[in-house]
Amino acid sequence: AQRVTQPEKLLSVFKGAPVELKCNYSYSGSPELFWYVQYSRQRLQLLLRHISRESIKGFTADLNKGETSFHLKKPFAQEEDSAMYYCALSGSNDYKLSFGAGTTVTVRA
Amino acid sequence: DTGVSQDPRHKITKRGQNVTFRCDPISEHNRLYWYRQTLGQGPEFLTYFQNEAQLEKSRLLSDRFSAERPKGSFSTLEIQRTEQGDSAMYLCASTLAEVPDTQYFGPGTRLTVL
Helix, strand or coil: CCEEECCCCEEEEECCCCEEECCEEECCCCCEEEEEEECCCCCCEEEEEHHHCCCECCEEEEEECCCCEEEEEECCCCHHHCEEEEEEEECCCCCCCEECCCEEEEEEC | CCCCEEECCEEEECCCCCEEEEEECCCCCCEEEEEEECCCCCCEEEEEEECCEEEEECCCCCCCEEEECHHHCCEEEEECCCCHHHCEEEEEEEEECCEEEEEEECCCEEEEEC
16 A cells, blocks of 8 residues: 655745754555645645655755655755645556645745 | 636535536646635545546545546536535546656635535
8 A cells, every 4th residue: 555644734934944844654565656746826836756856946856765764854944935736656557646635835034 | 728727716605505616727628627625624635537448536526526527627526505515615637647646636616505
């Protein structure tokens, strides 16, 4: 069975402080891992794909297969980072996504 | 092309009524996904199409739910004999065959069953 766990429902940080969103998963096989973000009054959109190994808006995420984790990090949070963040996984064939419950991030000035 | 669109954006219905939602994917996107999201949870996969073929349906999709994608363009999701537990946000997403791992989501249809 595949499952994505985001242990933090809410995360509040000060502007300029580091932020880390935790994501753990279970999957039989080699999944594709993603972070999706939903800003206020906007639609859900892709932030990162693990396969790209890229940094988007200052965010990075490292896939740790040993710990089955895909934590999202940013060294210096900005107010515009306030949003709902979802960790998700899929197989590499159908790409149907399994989402975690999400973490609401609030960046305070 | 303004992205994936969904209609209606909001639907309020009485228990036992039938409802139908429409999703228009981005042009030339051959895969189309439906998800359902309830309060405090992430989206849950319901079903997906590749062109006009429905390739998979989740166990969440009871017999009261049916989805179609005639001609491989827009898709409809129908719920028959709605129940209060069907109240949720219904999301549609589409992908391009060349970039299957990037899903573009619509704004969703919020269903409230009274």
